[in-house]
Amino acid sequence: MNADGTDRSTTDPLDLRVLRRDEWDRWYDTLLRAFGGVPEPAEERALYRSLTDFDRSLGVWEGDACVGTAGAFRFRMSVPGGARVPTAGVTMVGVAATHRRRGVLTSMMRRQLDDIRSWGEPLAALTASEPAIYGRFGYGAATVQIGAEIDTGKVRLSVPAGTDDVRLRYAAPAAVLDVCEAVYARLVPGRPGMLARQPGWERLGLLDPESARDGASPLQCVLASRDGEVTGYARFRVRPGWGQGGAEGTVLLADLEGLDPATRAALWRFLADIDLTTTLSVRNRPADDGWQYQVSDLRRCGPRPRDVLYVRLVDVGAALAARTYRAPVDVVFEVEDAFCPWNTGRWRLAGNEKGASCVPAADPADLALSVRELGAAYLGGVSLTALAGAGRVRELRPGALAEAALGFGSDVAPWLPHGF
Known part of the structure; x- marks a missing residue:
């Protein structure tokens, strides 16, 4: 509210920007309020302040009031084959209850995924307090x-x-x-x-x-x-x-x-x-x-x-080439990705237990799916066959589903040992 009694939301535009150090307390208090408003113990709050990557954290502001928060930790996540792949750990996402349905979350997700791509990190991952939210941004449930x-x-x-x-x-x-x-x-x-x-x-x-x-x-x-x-x-x-x-x-x-x-x-x-x-x-x-x-x-x-862990392929080619495959696989995926259109199209994946390549392709597609299904299957804990049974993956070449599903599997169940 302005001093003259008018609604400030009608006069102050929303400003999405990188977090400054002197804004952290207000930013973090907005996050805590979005999760119920219960104060954190001082030592936990201090730890998360020290872990915050300010240049990778976003805030949405209306005047001097913070109404949206999002961050992305710098992680390296283990993938099938043992490589530790650069991964943006999406975290501290919250929107003030007064500003729902105004595009605040979508604007933060849009900016964040563009940033992650510019940083050269092929993967993003998060733990979802409300799983229904993140599917539309391309995240798939990958671990249990x-x-x-x-x-x-x-x-x-x-x-x-x-x-x-x-x-x-x-x-x-x-x-x-x-x-x-x-x-x-x-x-x-x-x-x-x-x-x-x-x-x-x-x-x-x-x-x-x-x-x-x-x-x-x-x-x-x-x-x-x-x-x-x-x-x-x-x-x-x-x-x-x-x-x-x-x-x-x-x-x-x-x-x-x-x-x-x-x-x-x-x-x-x-x-x-x-x-x-x-x-x-x-x-x-x-x-x-x-x-x-x-x-x-x-x-x-x-x-x-x-x-637990929801995975999103920010760069389909780099992400699929970063892991190995339990059995030889040579398939062309028709990928749909409305939120990150640079991933949309056909990708040829060729790989085995020693390594892989994944490049744009002009060949006919063998399997059709969205980037969300690729995220779910990426760590080897969710079967492409199971996703096909749910109608989420379409087999266009007979035999391609069995080949890809076997290759994507993992002998060890994927697991996130702690939250972020």
Whole structure:
């Protein structure tokens, strides 16, 4: 409202521009209000300010009021074959409730994808608070995470040979951060969807504000070792609880990584056997996580899948050439991309387990699909055959679908280990 009582929205045009450092607090407060307005703990707010790429962050302003926010972290994401491909981690997207249906989000998505293309990053990825929003901008759901509430009072683990050779010890999470990060870094090339952590991102796993513990302990850490080498770790909290029959505590798993099956089994067994607890609560694990095949009764674990990472091919040719293919593939795609028209047209993909090329083509198309389906299938966790069964991919040459679907698959389920 202006001083004369007139509606400022009728006099001040919307201004989309790159974020300035002195605008960050107002910009971030707009984002928090879009997500309900609950203040973040000071240490979490400070971390995200330090991680913000100001030259890659956008704000929409009406006078001195921020009404829209969007950012894009610099990431390198693992893809099938182990390459870590430059990826824009789309984040902090919000629009003031007073400015819905005025094209604010569309204008930010348009500018952002143009910017990402100019930066030479072939991929964009995000975690969607409202999945229905991002399909129209070309993002496809590419990974699934598994959550569970494991009844450790009744479920037992069958562990592989060598598990008893793994030694565990408690350690202060911050004191062993470098060791844990070394384990994580070794795992990144082997699982599509994992992010090679840039400096500063390692601190995300240490966030432990008391206000967010909900009655649980401070963050704890256990290191696993074999033959004197650290081979894994688990970070977790314990929330005590008591019922008529005695202790009913809950172990809240935050993070678990291991370099081999015995290490992972030793960590899971430890978490399931912590005294005075009867439940192991799991929020984010890979869809093919091994514990599911070690428990005595999966039904008592209540596994629940959830879509997580949405992937968008910003440059179809560069993105498809950046990964490898499980089996030889030589197909021509007819790609539809209304939001990024430079991708629209025919692309010839030729590749195998050693490498690939993808270039514009004049040959007849073998498969027709939109860039959204390519994003969903890109990391190997969503089958092109399944998308065809849903009517989202059309086979134009007999046999092309089976060939492409086999090539696009991944032996390991893609997974995003943490949000952004």
